[in-house]
Amino acid sequence: MELKDKLLSSFMVFEDRVNDQSKELNEIRNTAIKTFQQKGFPTKKDEDWKYTSLKSLLKHDYTISPQQESAIEFKDVKKYFIHDIDTYKIVFIDGKYSSFLSETTHDGIDVCLMSSALNKPKYKIIIDSYYNKAAKADLSLTSLNTAFASEGAYIHIPKNKVVEKPIQIVHFSTGNEVSVMLQPRNLIVVDENSHVQIIERHQSLTSNVVLTNSVTEVFANKRAIVDYYKVQNDNQEASLIDNTFISQKQSSNVSVHTFSFGGKLIRNNLQFFQKGERIDSTMKGITIIGDKQHVDHNTLVHHIEPNCESHQDYKGIFGDRSTGVFNGKVIVEKEAQKTNAFQANNNILVDDKATINTKPQLEIFADDVKCSHGCTIGQLDKDALFYLRSRGIPMKEAKALLMYAFANNVLESVKVNAIKTRINKLIAQKLGVNLGFDL
């Protein structure tokens, strides 16, 4: 059976099982599955999927709703956490919440589970106001997630709270099933003047096939500050389709840093909607991949109101036969005067067989705006390599140093030092060298 048909028939079973309390939620699911039924999986014929094919991922016979409970020891997975600072943790194993590995809270803020939020009356107001309100209804993969959404992270920060500890959302898959499809769903609502930092990671613990189709909605209300970090350094057989929708209100500031270092195929759909004035949106990324890995960044910033800014800076280093895609769309509506929108995508192809497809798309309807975009594709500068080598630094280390320097300015805006250090280490590890000092 084709995966699409399997999903459609599983949906009926799933719907009975989840037995949603709310009629609204039930309607949301049914509309979503219809959208997916109608559109199916995207193909290379879709303009937005021209350079990313899901074909090889869809041929597996995925388990749609893994039932088996599995436990893992913290010591075995410690390295996948940012563990040298105190954090809240919302951890899932094969899509199921792991209370053992988690550290949630209801003390002034809600850091807990989507399954509770969807079903308990006390969360109803928030769910009714926010759930599925930012996720775009016409996207087939997002709709697929919406149809099956039952578990994930639920974070609600009421107004005037600066959350001191970062929140880690970690999804593990254990390989209990030969191949598994996971569809986590996260909702993050940050009220006026509040500030939160979030780290998200998907990690497969075996070499079994995993396909994750994740949807995250982030709402930043007036003057809220949200810093979101996505660490993507998964196994060779793990693929991720990340759909993140960010809805911002007046004077809010949201940044998303995406570090893509591993996995078979990663597609990041990242969309920002600016619904107020003086909004700041930042999206940055470092991609370092090799083998036959594929990473696709598909971004959208929708400037709807005046006096807002957006900053995009994506750096990519591609080795072996890896492929990269950057497609950055910026829409500036007629009302959105005095918009400042910057976009940069710079790439280094380390090997001859590596590929990058980069495409900026600017649709500007306002006349008093400052928009810039630039993309470059290059190789490591030979003169720079010679310079480093002439100082006694061997080729491999010299290349690593240059690649580090190339990606460096993306790290500068990382506000959590523990993350910066971790990413530094991951970069060094990814480049296969230890430079032996703290960069």
Added chain:
Amino acid sequence: MLHIKNLHAGIEEKGILKGINLEVKAGEVHAIMGPNGSGKSTLSSVIAGKEEYEVTEGEIFLNGENIEELGPEERAHEGVFLSFQYPVEIPGVSVTNFVKTAINETRKAKGLEEMPASEMLKKIREKAELLEIDRRFLSRSLNEGFSGGEKKRNEIFQMAMLEPKLAILDETDSGLDIDALRIVANGVNKLRSEDNAVIVITHYQRLLDYIVPDYVHVLHNGKIVKSGTKELALELEEKGYDWIKQEATI
């Protein structure tokens, strides 16, 4: 120390060096002068092992060893240092960290342990003082946003830290004002010893007032057309290069 025999080298089929012979002994300072395009920078790059240049004929010996097969980093480990005319900017890597890496990679290549942090720190402080370099400067990203003079001073700082056996200063005087020139030259002179040698590549005589050479060579059209003592540099300053060119064509 350095013995170059009948060196022919070029880039992409184009011959630039056409038979260089040069011998530099420990303790000596040699100046190589010559008009633009005569091959001065090519010679320094070829000695340091830049791979874009192809050696088509002749040999370079360092301490009796033919270094043709050695990469730039291996030549550096053998004690060759090139002060670049145009040093490269490395954002995100501080001067200090860069120098530490260079020193420790060289030690690693020689089978030595990393230099202890306290020793490193002491050495950095000492050499920074010698070149009148501010401590804040050392934590800046390597060459990023440096003025021409700062870049050159930083090159000599690296030289001081690495303590090479053979230092090649490629147009180190360009972009330096007179004060910076004095500081840089003073640094180089302090580093001179009976065990090391310096090749100063320059267009002008100015630097040679401060770093006094034992020998002066004039490079023209890929060949050393005249060699002499420091008086030759003064003569060149006075008369320009035209007479050399004429002499060479006869």
